[in-house]
Amino acid sequence: MNDLVESQFEFVKEIDPLMHALLVSAEASYYSAPAHTLVQTRKFAESLVNRLAFANKIEFTEQTDFVTRIRRLENEIEIKADLISVLHTLRKNGNKGAHELNTNHSDALSSLSLSYKVAQWLYLVTQKKSIVFRPYQAPEDPTVETRRMRVELMELQQQLRTAYDKQAVNQEIQKKNAELEAENQKLKQQQYTEAKELKQQLAQLEQKVKELEQQPRPNVEVIDPSQLKQANQSFELSEAETRLLIDQQLNQAGWITDTELLTYAKGVRPQEGLNLAIAEYPTLLDEESGEADYVLFAGLIPVAVVEAKKQNKTVSSFISQAERYSQGFQFTNEIKSAYSLGDHQKPWQIENKTFHIPFVYSCNGQPYSQRLIDEGGIWFRDVREPSNLRRALYGFHSPHGLLNKLKYDVQIADEYLEKTEILPFNDRLYQREGIKAVERALAKGKDRCLLAMATGTGKTRLATGLMYRLLESNRFQRVLFLVDRSSLGTQAFKAFESEVIDQSQTLTQIYTISDLGIEYDTDIDVQVATVQSLVHRLFNSRDPLPIDYFDCIIIDEAHRGYTLDKEMTEGEDSIRDEAQYLSTYKRVLEYFDAVLIGLTATPALHTTEIFGNPVFTYSFTRAVEEGYLVNYDQPIRYITKLSQAGIEIPEGEIVDVVTNKTGQKSTAQLQDNMAFDVADFNRRVIAPEFNQVICQALVDDLDPLGEAKTMIFCVTDRHADQVVLLLNEMFKEKYAKAWNADAVAKITGAAEQPDKLIESFKKNKFPNIAVTVDLLTTGIDVPKISNLVFMRKVRSRVLFEQMLGRATRLCSEIGKTEFRVFDAVDIFTTLKDVNTMKPIVVRPNISIDQLINELCDADLMQKAKAVSISSNDDVERTQADLVLDEFIQKITRILGKAEKFKHHPDQTQLREAMGKIKENFGVESNQLPQLLRAKGIDGLGDWLKQNSAILEARLTEVRHSLGSLELPIISNEEDELVERFIDTTHQRPEDYLQQFDHFIQNEVNDNAAIKAVVTRPSDLTREQLRELENLLTSKGFTQTKLSQALGNNETNQTYASQIISMIRRATLGEDISSVEERYKRGLDKILKLRDWTPDQQQWLERLTLFIAKEVIVDKTMIHHQFVSAGGVKRLTQLLETDVEKLVDDISDGVWKAS
Incomplete structure (x- = not known):
């Protein structure tokens, strides 16, 4: 029995009293309460990590979990990888002690001996004097006898299979079971006696630990790099200690492992129904014998070889040794071959090598680290195909996982997918293209695929169809659908539950799908989960999932992880550690040995670093062109005096300040001059006047009682509260008793029942205006959103484009043909160089009949096809494509508005006009744009030659029927607002026009087209006009921008008339003339x-x-x-x-x- 004065951890008292108390307590309770030993040694490891972090100024929050703290230490301090591995072992053993009833002395002994080595290392790091450490005198393991008996029972079970006299063996087994039970009872009694004798001492120790935990932590000195280096050099695990770590890794994956007892030399052999890791297994290759460190048996089938050596520095290089053992494995009569499980009826022959065991590993007990990939982790190779590369894994596969790899043939599944048609469920061409792109990538051996699809184009629907095919073909057995917040998981599950995919069945009716919050079950086919819930299950749980639990992970919103804007995890448990969300996100993805399929609208650099370049892209531009998303008008800029000039406060001034956590106000005197620009508003400086002016402008521009909805992006939750308050007060003043306070609502993580508010925003009339920070920036589908307001300046392109994506969805219910953007913080200027979702510029003043004439002119279209134009995506487009886009979008806008108003009781004439479209062209009016686009440029030109008169007549009837129902935009003229304008160039209009004038004046003598415009416009040819347009566009002078700079709202101006007027104004001084x-x-x-x-x-x-x-x-x-x-x-x-x-x-x- 241990006594307090006999503790081997006395030297730790010089380092830290709490650590000393924890270790003495762990040592004293080893015999009677091994679980307590595990818990106390874990606490010691936590205390050590916190001390080192404090000494090196590494900051943690209360939410930073232990595994993340260890990783921070690993990344920021030069600590030996062996030590990091030991810290993780103490952590995992502590989890066992805290949560499992039947903990064993073997684990407790391991934690004590490893803690002794760690304490020695810490002494060398923190103390200036030298000391001679005694080797750790391990206490006797009281379970040695019971462990030996269990091995003997296993041997008897093996003998029973082949014994002639089975009765005699059975009797021996019964006798051994009785002896084992008696030994267990004896051990329990001894533990009880020990606990009783030490009760007072253990109680005193526990009280001391509690008192020390309540005391302030002592100040610690910064670590001396030379001492750290010396301590690292002295820290070395023995062969036996390394094997203990590997044993634990194998045990965690589901293998029965005991390096000391479960060895070939001690008579242990594979048994039916047991998943054994048999150590020191003999092999023979080319007359050279060798012992595999472990051979893993799933029952009687040898499925893997493990090479596990302490001196294994570059772990990956020792895979070749494990491959030799696979080749040299010798079969006996009772052992079954792994290749007999599938269609492969002989060993795997790769050139001149014959492999009898399909999977091989190499490891050294150190944890997986992406930073030091060659020095740790568990390296794995599937030797069945020569193209399979060795790779590092987080852990070992489970027995079930390896058997699944043998059972299901990936090649057969790939061939099935190639020849099987995609179901009509994915009826849009681009969705089918995306699914096929993933399947082709998988067939080529890619294990990471990225689909980049514009927001609103149906990523979840594509994922549903893809999951069905991948499961139905047996390409994968269990899929994880990973989201970053619970609201998105709920939304996805509802889609799986409601959308009919095959033969009147939904995905949830065909497969077993587990929703958020449900325990992980081996019978499920698809699991929906959040990143946060998986972090807890994988790294802070007593029962982490095996690395092969999922063989495919589909990641929704795969761009997540941007860190430029700190409010990114609003509404979820924050993960505020090393690389914030991105680090945690990558840890979850790296944990599983699974194919990763990412879905995103906005690939970021870190996204492609994880998934590679997209295997398929469907851009915002293409989606708008094909009629699946709506375009947006040029942003409407609000400029106030404060946003223009900023806020400056001189040194010494007394100012009000707000405490972020409490919201309480106090005063402070500035120690220095301070200046703030609009990006700081409502973040570093509260600007109520700015908020008031912008809200008043919004009251003039928005219709909160209509059908079109609005989303306002604020800086913080407090800022959102202020905006809601201001809007309610101003709208109340405007609408009086007609106002409904529910029309404006804050929907943030801090709001009461945010999920219900989101659902109400989606389905009900009110709220009409949602004021948010980040909760609604990604993945929330509300098609009626027609206005976006930026009162927050973000720096992340990814986040900005996700915000824009909230309004891109079609909504025929309200006749939505475009959406508006209000920019109060000049965000478009800030991100103009990286924004890939710029509005598709349409010449607003070109008439439909002019576009018809251009499309009907075969010669003109042929030349236009040869002229490439810039695009928001990588798709090559021509001037002819632009003409087609303009034509389709103009028709779409007219018919979209008609769709919105056709149900009005007094719109009989409109309904009749729309009915004529169906009579003439065979489709409903809202389907006409898709019909015309499908004809292509040449086909549409031919069609228009025959049908343009009828088409124009029908469109004219629709326009006349709409009459005054079209709602004009009300401009703001409040005194406080310096300017409200449509921002096209991010320049002042007068500066832009001056640039244009200078350019024309410099070119007039050298350019024949410009000279013709000045001297005799009627001589200008259409080809010259096209060349002139290309020249001006290349210099940034488009008709749209010039019109807006002039403030010209005339809608019947053609491009030719507009540009000629502009050039003659610049050269001759003529006024711009109207039609x-x-x-x-x-x-x-x-x-x-x-x-x-x-x-x-x-x-x-x-x-x-x-x-x-x-x-x-x-x-x-x-x-x-x-x-x-x-x-x-x-x-x-x-x-x-x-x-x-x-x-x-x-x-x-x-x-x-x-």
């Missing part, structure tokens, strides 16, 4: 040429208006414009003159200087 003004000038000139009949005058009015709008016209355009009247030939007859000459005369009049 009406040009029409009057042209008509005045032509009517003075001769006398015209009233009928001829009407035709001249139509022709002049056409020229005034289009400016550049030719015979083909005139023919298309007047085709219903008989074209150019008929026009010549009616006007009794040469139409081409007439057009020249009208054009000269149109551009006569005023």
Whole structure:
């Protein structure tokens, strides 16, 4: 029995009284309470880690778990890998002691001896004087006899299988069982007696530990690097200690392991129904004998060889030794071959090597570390295929996991997927392309795949179809669907539960899917889980999952882990440690030996570092072009005096300050001058006046009682409270008794029942305006969101684009064709160089008939196809694609608004107009844009030549029917607001126009097209116009930006008329003329040429208006414009003159200087 004065840890008292008390307590309770020993040695390890962290100024929060603290220490202090491994062992053993009823003395003895080595190391690190340490005198293990008896029982069970006299062996087994039970009872009695005798001493020790834990921790000196280096050099694990660590790793994976007793030399052999790790197993290859450190048997089947050597520095290099043992394994009659489980009926032949055991490992007991990948972890190779590479794993596979690898043939599954059609459930082409891209990547051996798909294009739906195929084909057996917050997990599970995928069945009806919060079960096919819950289960649990529990992980919102914006984990248990969320996220992914499939709309650098480059990309641009997402208008900028000038407070001024945790106000005197810009507003400086001005502008711009919803992004939870308060007060003043206070709501992690608020925002009329910080930035689908407001300046492109993605979804219910963005913090300027979701620029003033003319002009389209244009994604696009996009988007906007208002009781005329579209074209009006896009550029041009007149007539009827129902945007003119404008260039409008003027003036003498515009616009050809447009666009001068800089809201201006007016303004000083003004000038000139009949005058009015709008016209355009009247030939007859000459005369009049 141990006595307090006999403790071998007396030297620890010089280091730290608490550590000394913990170790003495652990030592004293070893015999009677081994579980207590495990708990106390873990506490010692925690105390050591905290002391070292404090000495090295490594900060932890209360939420930082023990495993993360060890990792921080490993990354930031030069500590030997063996020591890190020992700390993890003390941690895991402590978990056992705290949670398991039947702990063994073997683990307790291991923790005591390892703690002794760690304490020696700590002494050398912290103390200046030298000391001679005695070897640790391990107490006797009282369970040695019972362990020996269990091995003897195993041997008897083995003999029973082949014994001739089974009755005699059975009797021997019964006798041995009785002896074992008697020995167990004897041990319990001895433990009880020991505990009784030491009761007072143990109680005193426990009281001392409690008192020391309550005392302030003593100050510690910074660690001397030379002492640390010397201590590291002296810390070395023996062969036996290394084997103890490896035994524990194998035990954790489900293998029965005991290096001392379960050896081949002591007669241990594989047994049916037992998963044994038999140590020192003999092999023979090329007449050379050798002993495998372990051979792992699943019953009678040898499935793996483990090479486990202390001197194993670069772990991966010793895989080859394990491969030799696989080749040299000798079968006996009772042992079954692993290859007999599948279709492979002979050993695996790789060139001149024959492998009898399919899996091999190499390890040295040290933990997995990505930073020191070659020096730790468990290295593994599947030798069945020559292309399989060796790789580092977090742990050993379980027996079940290795048998599954043998049972299911990946190649057969890949072939099945290749020839099997995707179900109609994934009906969109891009979803099918994405699924096939993943399957092709898997067939090529990729174990990490990334799908980059724009927000709102159905990543969850694609994942549902993909999971079904991967499980149905037996490509994988159990899938983890990983999310970063519970609300997204709930949303995904509801989709799996409700969406019919095959033969009237949902995914939850076909497969067993476990929702959030459900215990992990071996019978499940799909588990939905959060990163946070897995961290607890894997690293802080007494029963961590095996590394092969999942063989496929689908990660939703795989971009998560950005750290530029600190509010990223709002609403979840924060993980505020080494690399914050990203570190924890990567640890979870690295833990499992599984294929990783990431889903994201916004790949970041760390995303591609984990998953590689995307195997499939479906961009925002392509989704808008194909009609699956809506575009957004150029951002509307709010500029206030404070956001423009910033806030400056001089040194010595008395200011109010707010305590973040309590929200209490106090005063302080500034020690220095302080300056704040808009990025600091409501973060480093509370700016109530700024909030007030912006909220007033929003009250003028938003309709909180309508159907279109709004999301406002704030800086902090307190800022969100202020915005909600201000908006409610201002809307109340505006709407009086018609106001509903539920229309505006804060939806953050700090809000009461945030999940219910999210659901209400999605499904109910109110709240109409959601004020949030981060809770609604990713994964929440609310199609009615039509307005986004940025009152928070973020630095992360990923987070910014996720915020934009909240409003991109289609919503025919409210006729949503685009969404608006309000920028109060100049975020678009900050992120302009990295934003991949820029709005698709459409020339707002180009008419549909002009676009029809361009699409019908085969020669023009052929040239346009040769002109490449810049794009938000990597897809090559041409000028012809842009014309097609503009045409489709204009039609989409008209018909989208019609869809919104068609159910109004007084819109009979609108419904009739929409019905005519179906009669004429065979599809519902809201499907017409997709029908026309599907024809392609050439096909659409041919179609329009036959149907343009009918199409324009139908669209005109719809537009007229809509009438005044279109809601205008109300501009803000509050005194406090310096400016509200649509931001296209991130420059002042006057600066932008001045740049344009300078450019034109410098080019006028060298550019034929510009010269023609200045001298005689009617001579300008359409080809020259296209070249001119390309030139101006390349210099940043687009029609949209120029129009907005001028404040020109005229909607019937064509590109040609607009750009000619701009150039003549820059060179001749002419005022920008409207279509009406040009029409009057042209008509005045032509009517003075001769006398015209009233009928001829009407035709001249139509022709002049056409020229005034289009400016550049030719015979083909005139023919298309007047085709219903008989074209150019008929026009010549009616006007009794040469139409081409007439057009020249009208054009000269149109551009006569005023």
